[in-house]
Amino acid sequence: MTAQQLDAGGPLIPQPAMTREALRDAVRRIDMASLPVLDKECNEAFDRAAETGAINPLRFFLIKWATHVAIHRWPARSAALLEAERVAGDPRATEQEFRAAMETSSRILAEAQAEIGQ
Structure with missing residues (x-):
C-alpha cells in the first residue's frame, strides 16, 4: 500500500x-x-455443512466475510460505518441522527454487496 x-x-x-x-x-x-x-x-460453517449435507452454511460464511472485506478495504467506508453504528447505538441520538445513521449503514452494506456481486 502506498501513501x-x-x-x-x-x-x-x-x-x-x-x-x-x-x-x-x-x-x-x-x-x-x-x-x-x-x-x-469458518470452522462452524464447515461443521454445519458436514452435519446437514448442505452448502448454504459455507455460502453464507463466504458472503458475510466478502462483504466484511469489501467494507474494510476502504478506510473511509469502514470509518463511516463505524460512526453510523456508534450513532445508531447512542441512546442520546435524535430520531433524525438515528435515521441518518441507519441510511448510511444501509448504503454502505448495499455498496459492499454490489462489489461482491450479491
Missing part, C-alpha cells in the same frame, strides 16, 4: 476472490483483530 493510495481514498487491497483462503488473507492484511472470529465462523 498515494491512502491520500486518494482508494482501497487498501483489491477485492479478493470469494474463497476461504483469499478472504482469510485479506482479513489478515486489513483487519487482523477479526481473524480469530473469521476462523471460528
Whole structure:
C-alpha cells in the first residue's frame, strides 16, 4: 500500500476472490483483530455443512466475510460505518441522527454487496 493510495481514498487491497483462503488473507492484511472470529465462523460453517449435507452454511460464511472485506478495504467506508453504528447505538441520538445513521449503514452494506456481486 502506498501513501498515494491512502491520500486518494482508494482501497487498501483489491477485492479478493470469494474463497476461504483469499478472504482469510485479506482479513489478515486489513483487519487482523477479526481473524480469530473469521476462523471460528469458518470452522462452524464447515461443521454445519458436514452435519446437514448442505452448502448454504459455507455460502453464507463466504458472503458475510466478502462483504466484511469489501467494507474494510476502504478506510473511509469502514470509518463511516463505524460512526453510523456508534450513532445508531447512542441512546442520546435524535430520531433524525438515528435515521441518518441507519441510511448510511444501509448504503454502505448495499455498496459492499454490489462489489461482491450479491
